[in-house]
């Protein structure tokens with residue numbers, strides 16, 4: 267959420283690039299924005315070339331005009347700092363700004379997200395520009411947020427980064443002996459004598475032997491990922507400081523990308539005033555998959571509302587098939603974002619550009635240039651509704667009793683691992699658990715290993731390959747005090763540096779789970795074992811742990827192969843609570859049944875009883891509770907309301923026991 271006294275409704279707008287258009291068009295844009303009930307624009311995302319045409323010259327004349335026009339038209343501004351793509355002169359004059367790719371190739375000018383995060387030139391000029399913008403526009407009271415850079419991402423393997431990596435390591439580990447220990451450099455005689463021996467892990471060094479995904483030394487690659495994420499975070503923080511100097515009260519964000527692997531967003535979240543992110547589901551994404559991204563982003567700030575910074579009104583040009591969002595779907599997905607915690611709904615982009623790779627990306631204003639399009643009409647309808655909803659919902663939070671643990675370090679480490687299976691996919695495994703809960707309309711939060719668990723009845727840590735220092739203790743006391751904990755195969759193997767915890771898997775979690783995993787059998791795609799739980803039979807796939815009970819009880823056993831009869835699903839009473847172990851990956855049915863049953867036992871109720879294909883979410887603030895009903899199915903649906911309430915969109919009141927009709931792609935927000 268863009269938290270500011272200047273905001274009293276769900277803001278509605280998007281990325282606006284008037285600099286790509288002659289001024290005559292601008293007034294027409296203003297007319298169309300008004301028609302569509304647009305009240306915010308993100309300005310200045312890619313304007314560095316114009317704002318700083320050479321090293322010593324800054325030129326704000328055009329931005330001044332745009333700012334004045336936008337203000338005169340009553341629009342709020344999310345002000346970008348323009349530093350996601352550097353100007354051509356800078357690349358020509360200061361090649362240190364250009365990135366080096368994973369394969370060692372030095373880039374030339376071109377593309378975007380193209381600056382080396384450790385380039386002194388980049389840091390100097392990006393911070394200078396951010397500061398100048400803040401100084402110049404600080405008195406515009408319609409600026410409601412700063413948008414630093416744009417979708418930070420990628421990586422760099424240049425000499426500047428290598429030098430900075432050595433410094434980062436020295437600070438973290440102190441001595442070369444400690445570095446050799448945590449990276450296990452006695453393996454293959456890779457012992458380093460000096461920090462100057464450190465090289466970046468890419469195709470020129472440790473990441474060539476497999477296929478660029480796997481590495482010879484997981485510890486090095488892991489630290490590189492941490493370092494790369496930190497390097498970009500430092501760039502963000504430096505610009506953050508530069509704008510805060512002039513506008514201490516304007517909240518600052520940068521647009522994130524959901525489960526984007528290279529950046530540790532949980533760490534980033536700590537330094538952002540509010541979370542914003544860009545939602546571009548694939549043409550074949552299912553609703554729970556999108557919900558998972560929203561939930562993950564909401565979790566970065568412990569449930570605080572976020573901004574949906576970008577979504578396409580119709581198509582994303584970069585998908586392999588640019589399938590249209592069906593009538594009503596843009597509206598449905600916008601409300602889905604709100605249902606999961608968004609307090610701002612924005613598009614990329616306001617007007618379709620005419621050249622380069624995004625000219626066929628969806629926009630509020632299409633190439634036809636007027637309001638007579640299906641997309642514009644749908645945008646207008648949603649705009650009207652958001653006006654009508656007003657300040658309701660703002661600041662509302664979910665009340666979840668289930669937490670799913672997500673951890674970027676663990677993600678990196680699990681997927682760097684050489685063995686036991688190339689089918690091991692962290693987000694997919696997390697998604698299996700998330701989907702089962704989400705499709706049963708059970709509220710859940712994503713938490714990091716640093717978050718407090720005490721308010722949850724059930725904590726699920728899928729594929730917790732890396733169990734970090736102290737996290738086992740957190741789980742231990744959580745379960746002892748009555749919590750329920752679920753974890754899976756390939757968990758508890760390593761500590762923070764990807765060094766194996768000896769003494770048997772799952773390492774530090776052994777006593778909590780009451781088991782010992784002796785071996786793991788990786789099944790090729792298409793192969794499966796099976797197990798029966800509560801009279802239903804499910805497949806066991808990907809990895810099958812061969813485990814022994816050490817206090818736990820077996821809830822189900824494998825049904826074939828040489829480990830037939832060994833436990834596959836276990837439960838251990840530990841203190842006042844219970845710890846479950848799922849020793850394999852199964853199918854959708856299993857997760858639904860297993861987690862559904864567990865929730866029932868723990869009296870964790872779905873937010874509403876709705877037909878299949880309808881998603882239900884609840885948000886609560888001091889004004890009341892809001893039940894979101896979202897019809898993702900292809901037909902009309904009826905929902906029986908348990909409690910009386912009023913639909914904020916249609917204005918219709920309902921009594922307890924009434925049924926509410928949702929048309930295809932229909933939405934209701936029932937305030938109780």
Ligand code: GLA
Pocket residue numbers: 416417544546576582583614624627
């Ligand atoms: C990203 C960027 C935008 C635009 C869109 C297109 O989200 O932030 O500038 O390129 O993708 O989908």
Ligand code: ZN
Pocket residue numbers: 365366382383384385422423424425426427428
């Ligand atoms: Zn670099």
